[in-house]
Every structure is written in structure tokens, then in C-alpha cells.
Amino acid sequence: MLIRSKSLVNSTKGSKTLFPNNVKTLKQVEITPVFVEEMPDKIVQGEVYISKKYHTSRHLCLCGCENLVIMPLDDGRQWWQLVEKGEKVSFIGSVGNYSFLCKSHYIITNNVANFV
Numbered sequence: 489m490l491i492r493s494k495s496l497v498n499s500t501k502g503s504k505t506l507f508p509n510n511v512k513t514l515k516q517v518e519i520t521p522v523f524v525e526e527m528p529d530k531i532v533q534g535e536v537y538i539s540k541k542y543h544t545s546r547h548l549c550l551c552g553c554e555n556l557v558i559m560p561l562d563d564g565r566q567w568w569q570l571v572e573k574g575e576k577v578s579f580i581g582s583v584g585n586y587s588f589l590c591k592s593h594y595i596i597t598n599n600v601a602n603f604v
Contacts, residue, residue: 514603516600516602517534517594517601517603519534519535519547521536521538521575521576521599522536522537524537526541527544531546531548533552533554536577538561538577543561544561545561545568545570546558547559549585550594551590553588553589553592555585559583569581576599577598577599578596578597579596579597582594582595583595
């Protein structure tokens with residue numbers, strides 16, 4: 489099960505931030521955003537496929553275990569929110585792969601997965 493965290497709210501200002509300054513990063517993995525209309529049959533490690541048409545994103549777990557991670561997209565109220573800044577992407581909401589053996593948890597900001 490993927491856990492969508494709302495912990496990216498700055499409590500002092502009450503506004504959303506892409507990556508809070510007070511979160512300790514355990515490791516970082518660079519990702520490559522790939523915009524597609526339809527999801528490809530072959531998913532490549534390190535590439536995050538984004539379909540605006542179907543409001544979804546897919547990638548192999550960024551820890552390297554190769555489990556498929558599916559992220560529904562919306563305005564951030566219920567699912568993940570995609571934020572584009574030039575050629576970089578961020579997702580508001582953390583990715584908690586707690587049903588996988590790896591139990592990885594990361595926040596994707598500016599094409600970097602920050603493991604927390």
C-alpha cells in the first residue's frame with residue numbers, strides 16, 4: 489500500500505513546501521521524468537513516467553528493489569500533486585512503500601528522490 493503523507497506543510501507559515509528543511513535525508517537518487525500519453529510496457533529503473541492524460545505516474549521503486557510504484561495524480565487533496573519547474577519535477581506528498589519488503593520512504597523534489 490502506498491501512503492500519501494500530508495507532512496509537507498510548513499507549520500510556521502501554514503503553506504506547502506516541496507521539501508522541508510528539517511527533514512534528514514538518508515540518501516538521494518536522481519530520477520528522469522518521462523512524459524507519456526500511455527504507459528510503456530517496459531519501465532526503466534530511475535525513470536518516472538508521467539501521463540497527464542490519465543493523471544497517473546509510474547516508476548520502479550527508487551531503492552532498487554524494482555517493485556512497481558503507481559502514483560495517482562490530482563491537485564494534492566487526495567493523491568500526489570505534480571509540480572513542474574522547467575525540466576524538473578516534484579511531487580507534493582511522500583512515497584511510502586510500506587507494503588514492499590524494502591519499506592522505502594522518499595520525497596521526489598526537483599528530479600531527486602530524498603529518502604527519509
